[in-house]
Amino acid sequence: xxxxxxxxxxxxxxxxxxxxxxxxxxxxxxxxxxxxxxxxxxxxxxxxxxxxxxxxxxxxxxxxxxxxxxxxxxxxxxxxxxxxxxxxxxxxxxxxxxxxxxxxxxxxxxxxxxxxxxxxxxxxxxxxxxxxxxxxxxxxxxxxxxxxxxxxxxxxxxxxxxxxxxxxxxxxxxxxxxxxxxxxxxxxxxxxxxxxxxxxxxxxxxxxxxxxxxxxxxxxxxxxxxxxxxxxxxxxxxxxxxxxxxxxxxxxxxxxxxxxxxxxxxxxxxxxxxxxxxxxxxxxxxxxxxxxxxxxxxxxxxxxxxxxxxxxxxxxxxxxxxxxxxxxxxxxxxxxxxxxxxxxxxxxxxxxxxxxxxxxxxxxxxxxxxxxxxxxxxxxxxxxxxxxxxxxxxxxxxxxxxxxxxxxxxxxxxx
Numbered sequence: 387x388x389x390x391x392x393x394x395x396x397x398x399x400x401x402x403x404x405x406x407x408x409x410x411x412x413x414x415x416x417x418x419x420x421x422x423x424x425x426x427x428x429x430x431x432x433x434x435x436x437x438x439x440x441x442x443x444x445x446x447x448x449x450x451x452x453x454x455x456x457x458x459x460x461x462x463x464x465x466x467x468x469x470x471x472x473x474x475x476x477x478x479x480x481x482x483x484x485x486x487x488x489x490x491x492x493x494x495x496x497x498x499x500x501x502x503x504x505x506x507x508x509x510x511x512x513x514x515x516x517x518x519x520x521x522x523x524x525x526x527x528x529x530x531x532x533x534x535x536x537x538x539x540x541x542x543x544x545x546x547x548x549x550x551x552x553x554x555x556x557x558x559x560x561x562x563x564x565x566x567x568x569x570x571x572x573x574x575x576x577x578x579x580x581x582x583x584x585x586x587x588x589x590x591x592x593x594x595x596x597x598x599x600x601x602x603x604x605x606x607x608x609x610x611x612x613x614x615x616x617x618x619x620x621x622x623x624x625x626x627x628x629x630x631x632x633x634x635x636x637x638x639x640x641x642x643x644x645x646x647x648x649x650x651x652x653x654x655x656x657x658x659x660x661x662x663x664x665x666x667x668x669x670x671x672x673x674x675x676x677x678x679x680x681x682x683x684x685x686x687x688x689x690x691x692x693x694x695x696x697x698x699x700x701x702x703x704x705x706x707x708x709x710x711x712x713x714x715x716x717x718x719x720x721x722x723x724x725x726x727x728x729x730x731x732x733x734x735x736x737x738x739x740x741x742x743x744x745x746x747x748x749x750x751x752x753x754x755x756x757x758x759x760x761x762x763x764x765x766x767x768x769x770x771x772x773x774x775x776x777x778x779x780x781x782x783x784x785x786x787x788x789x790x791x792x793x794x795x796x797x798x799x800x801x
Contacts, residue, residue: 387553388788394545395783399521399538400483401428403530408478409471409567416574417447417471417564425470425537429562432541437548438560446574449562453547453555461556461801465582465759466543466790467750468536468589469566472528473772482524485780491516496525496774504775511592511769512777519780529776531768535783536588537562539766543790555794556801561585563750569603569711571750577757584725585761586793587751590768593782594733594741597763598719598726600752601653601745602678603711606671606685608634608692610704614665625701627667631660633695634669643684651676651744655684676744678713712748715755715762722760728800729764732793738785764789 405425410418417423426443433441433451441451447470455461472478486494491513494504502525506513512520523529540560547553559582563571566589590597612627635657641647648654653675660669673684689706696702719725730740751761767782 387791391546393542393784393787395538395542395787396521396780398432398541399531399534399778399783402534402537403481403483406479406481407471407530408474409565411474411568416570418568418570419471422471422564423447426562426564429470429537429541433544433560436545438544444576447564448575449560450579451544451560453544453558453560455555455557456551457554457556457798459556459798459801461798462583463557463559463581464794464797465559465561465580465585465761466540467561467563467585467587467754467761468540469533469563469571469750470537471564471567472530472532472534473567475772476528476774477526478528478530481527481530483529484522484524486520486522489515489518489520494520494522494777496522499525499774502774504770504777509770509775515779518782520777521780522777523774525774528773529778531766531776531778532771533566533589533766533768535766535768535778535786539588539783539786539790542787546787546791547794553791553795554798556798558794566750569748572753572757575757577759580759582759584722585751585754585759586729587749587754587761587763588766588786588790589749589751590743590763590765592741592769593765593767593779593785594738595743595763595765596726596729596733596740597743597745599676599716599744600712600714600748601674601676602681602714603748604673604681604685605709605711606673606688607707607709608669608671608704609707610662610667610702612665612667612699613701614663624664625699626664627662627702628664630695630699630702630704631662631667631669634692635660637691637695649746653677653680653684655688672711674746676714678717712752713756715752718755718760719762724800725760726762728796729762729789729793731796732789735792735796736785736788738789
């Protein structure tokens, strides 16, 4: 089916990553940065140009679009979703993508900063990509494969399906979201407008990965109120909120319960931001575990650390605020096993061996699943995310395109 097809995923990807769409976790607006809509406007133009008549960019930065059904069967409406923003962890300004054709298996030195070297010894998956065409950034920025590889794959699949009406499928909804990296990606999403029964995010890594399990996630904010006074007359009066906050962070376990000391299904407590002055300081934490009930245990442990530190500072006070972020989508997906079964079937048709994996993180699919749209995650090839060493294989992106096309066929055949 794809023998003579000229994929557009690469040229789309190269175009998209050059648009700065970095989101801002400290912003109170939605989307958190207006520049995310710059990519949205381009995608809108491209969708309309390829014949998607109802494509829309709404005021919140979401792209909605439909490829109408071309079968007489009653087929569930399937949504394919990727996010347009890139992480705030690494600059996304002036991204210069570089294609390394027929990768030779050696170290990749990035030209804008020769100290940035992508080494196969440090990236085991890269060792499997010898002979494929690898795209990296130039060493000064991230690449943006997370998740513009997914955006490009969905766009190319839409292009293919519109060029091949003989391929039968039900109605397909396309959704591109802002602010996934801030954890707010579906905060303003209109589920009634989306009007889909099942979904798939294209936001996964190595070829074949099919992820139906994520962390459950909470955020915790500890706010410490100290006592401020001129340091020249501070004896027995001043209580530094900065020092209290520092002691709380320092009291976390050095050899466990942190991202750098855990793996697989182990959870963690992770301080992600600390700020303040003498009178007031704040610490932001993310709390993660695959077992939702364990979040409360981690939070109780963190609260006990806070209270223990405060004993030494009787004049200081503190508040402990927990905010739910997302939950393990497996709790929903286990009730709809066909969603993953059909994706695995589609991968096999594309010549890809499905790899059932877990996500030590979350996707828009985590929240979408609990909003009524069971939504596992499918590979795109994006690797070394949120860093200057980010890379993607062109062949992986092409296989993601094929998987989408075969997947809509599977849903039509089994309906």
